[in-house]
Every structure is written in C-alpha cells, then in structure tokens.
Amino acid sequence: xxxxxxxxxxxxxxxxxxxxxxxxxxxxxxxxxxxxxxxxxxxxxxxxxxxxxxxxxxxxxxxxxxxxxxxxxxxxxxxxxxxxxxxxxxxxxxxxxxxxxxxxxxxxxxxxxxxxxxxxxxxxxxxxxxxxxxxxxxxxxxxxxxxxxxxxxxxxxxxxxxxxxxxxxxxxxxxxxxxxxxxxxxxxxxxxxxxxxxxxxxxxxxxxxxxxxxxxxxxxxxxxxxxxxxxxxxxxxxxxxxxxxxxxxxxxxxxxxxxxxxxxxxxxxxxxxxxxxxxxxxxxxxxx
Numbered sequence: 001x002x003x004x005x006x007x008x009x010x011x012x013x014x015x016x017x018x019x020x021x022x023x024x025x026x027x028x029x030x031x032x033x034x035x036x037x038x039x040x041x042x043x044x045x046x047x048x049x050x051x052x053x054x055x056x057x058x059x060x061x062x063x064x065x066x067x068x069x070x071x072x073x074x075x076x077x078x079x080x081x082x083x084x085x086x087x088x089x090x091x092x093x094x095x096x097x098x099x100x101x102x103x104x105x106x107x108x109x110x111x112x113x114x115x116x117x118x119x120x121x122x123x124x125x126x127x128x129x130x131x132x133x134x135x136x137x138x139x140x141x142x143x144x145x146x147x148x149x150x151x152x153x154x155x156x157x158x159x160x161x162x163x164x165x166x167x168x169x170x171x172x173x174x175x176x177x178x179x180x181x182x183x184x185x186x187x188x189x190x191x192x193x194x195x196x197x198x199x200x201x202x203x204x205x206x207x208x209x210x211x212x213x214x215x216x217x218x219x220x221x222x223x224x225x226x227x228x229x230x231x232x233x234x235x236x237x238x239x240x241x242x243x244x245x246x247x248x249x250x251x252x253x254x255x256x257x258x259x260x261x262x263x264x265x266x267x268x269x270x271x272x273x274x275x276x277x278x279x280x281x282x283x284x285x286x287x288x
Contacts (some may be wrong), residue, residue: 002184005039006068008032009047013065016055073136077272091277092118096129097142102264106285117277124180133269139278144196145263152267153285159261160238162201164253167229171246173251178258180210187233189224190214197262199262201236204259224282225250 012032022032040047046062057065097103100123107119118270124132125261129141134151147154164183166172172186190212191198198217205212216234218224221241225248228235242250266285272278 003043005177006071008035008196009039009064010068011074012036012048012055013061013068016057017053018055019053069135077136077275091116092120093140093277093281094138095119095121095140095142095281096124096132096138097121098126098129098144099123099142099241099265101221101241102142106242106281110281110284112212114277114280125194130267133267136269139268139272139275140281141267143267145265147265147267151270153270155266155282157264157266159263160240161261162197162236162255162259163239163242164255165225165228165235165237165242165250166253167232168247168249168251170232170234170244170251172234172253175253177256178253180205180208180212180255180259183234183236184211188212188214189216189218189227189229189231189233189235191221192219192226195219197237200260200262203255208257243252 008021011024012021015024018029018032022029025032032213036047043059043060043064046058047064048055049058095103100121103121107121110117111119122129122138126141126143126147129138129143130147130152132138133141134149142157145154145156158203164172164178164180170186172178172182186216190201193199195203201212204210216227218227222245224235224237225242225245227233229248229250236255239252242248242252266282268278268282
C-alpha cells in the first residue's frame with residue numbers, strides 16, 4: 001500500500017467532498033477518485049458512502065482513519081527525533097495546559113535557551129488535554145490530578161491553595177482569615193461548574209452544608225478577577241492566578257476551612273521521553 005494513498009484518504013476524510021479534496025491535494029477530481037478506488041480495492045472494502053456530491057465514511061473508513069492518524073503521528077515523531085540528532089536546534093512542542101499562567105516564566109526561560117524550538121500552548125481542561133495526549137496531538141500536558149490512563153506517564157508537580165479574593169475596599173478586606181460560610185451573604189463570582197477548581201469548592205461546600213450561589217460564572221480567570229473588583233464581590237481562586245495578574249489590587253484572605261489543595265501534574269505519552277525537546281522542557285519545569 002502506497003503512503004500517498006493514505007494521504008489522499010486522510011484529506012478526503014477531512015473534506016468529505018471529492019472536488020474540494022482534489023483542489024487541496026493539487027490533483028484532478030477523477031485522479032483522486034481513481035486513487036481512492038485503488039485503496040478500496042487493496043483493502044477489499046468500501047471506505048466512503050457516496051450520496052450525490054456528498055460522501056461520508058463507512059464503518060471501515062472510520063477504522064482506517066483512526067489508524068492512519070496514528071501512522072502520521074508516528075512518522076511526525078520519527079521526523080522530530082531525526083532532527084533532534086542535531087541537537088535542540090529545531091522542533092515544535094505542543095502543550096495543553098489547565099491555565100497558561102502556570103507556564104509564563106517557564107516558556108520565556110525555555111525560549112531564551114532554545115529559540116529555534118517553536119512552542120504552542122493551548123488552554124484546555126484536564127480531560128481535553130488527556131485525550132489529545134493519548135492521540136499524540138499534544139506532547140506535554142499540565143493537568144489537575146487525578147489522572148489515570150495506561151498510555152500516560154504522570155509527574156506530580158506542585159499543589160495550589162485556594163484563597164478568597166476581594167477588592168481593597170470590600171468589607172472583608174480588613175480580615176486575613178475567613179471561613180467559607182462567611183461568604184454566603186456577599187455577591188460571589190466563580191468558575192463554571194464543569195471546571196475542576198469549581199468542582200473542588202462545590203464538593204467541599206456540599207459536604208459542609210455551605211451554599212455558595214454565584215451571581216455570575218466566568219470561564220476566564222482574568223475576567224473573573226475584573227468582575228469581582230468592578231462589583232466589589234468575592235471570588236475563590238488559587239493564589240497563583242492573582243500573582244500572574246499584578247494589575248489587580250486585591251486582598252487575599254486565607255480560608256480557615258480545610259478546603260483541599262488542588263494537585264497539578266505534568267503528563268506525557270509513554271515512550272515520548274526519548275524526545276530531547278520534551279525531556280528538556282519537563283526537566284526545566286520540575287526544577288521550578
């Protein structure tokens with residue numbers, strides 16, 4: 001089976017339209033049709049279901065696409081390792097992270113040492129990062145624990161402590177220590193319920209019989225802090241989120257309740273630590 005046929009198949013699977021796929025590949029539509037028929041004949045199966053100008057993958061096509069993605073991923077990894085034989089002079093690291101602020105200093109330090117390594121960071125939830133690590137769509141993940149997957153290595157990094165955050169003009173700003181039940185009578189702004197940090201807060205409050213009803217939920221922590229200041233409310237976030245936003249003049253109140261800390265970890269797909277770029281970046285993170 002020719003590798004070229006798999007490339008044609010992959011592009012057609014994306015476009016699901018022969019003419020558009022042919023244009024993207026720089027070949028004619030009849031040529032693409034012929035090549036796909038060759039592939040189907042070699043596999044003795046139908047890969048696409050034709051419906052006029054529209055097409056869709058058959059069950060066989062879905063199976064082949066899954067394996068083709070793995071083949072392309074392995075080839076990309078091979079190319080990276082071959083390039084790395086010349087040292088950390090080129091390459092591309094793709095990182096999924098539960099909050100880009102966790103990597104600010106590390107990204108700048110790594111780039112200053114290895115300016116020819118391209119860094120792409122994607123702000124993703126833990127489950128999204130895990131899925132992309134398993135599919136080899138990302139090289140490194142920064143996630144919240146727990147994470148369990150047979151194909152993934154986990155390195156515990158550090159833990160985050162929650163603080164109640166208020167403006168300097170807030171009635172509670174005179175305090176240094178506060179109980180969560182004291183927050184019930186004030187406007188509160190929190191992350192949405194599907195976020196791990198919010199789930200940690202909700203789980204503890206439910207167990208203790210505390211009701212925190214946020215008047216607004218925001219997925220962007222920068223906006224969350226700004227909304228808290230504008231409306232003289234309260235939010236609950238780890239200290240690190242505030243430290244990376246020095247433009248906000250806020251007071252951090254230590255939470256007296258035994259609200260669990262959130263553990264942060266570095267994850268990568270098993271077998272990828274042989275990559276010089278991945279290994280070097282992880283070593284830099286763990287020295288922090």
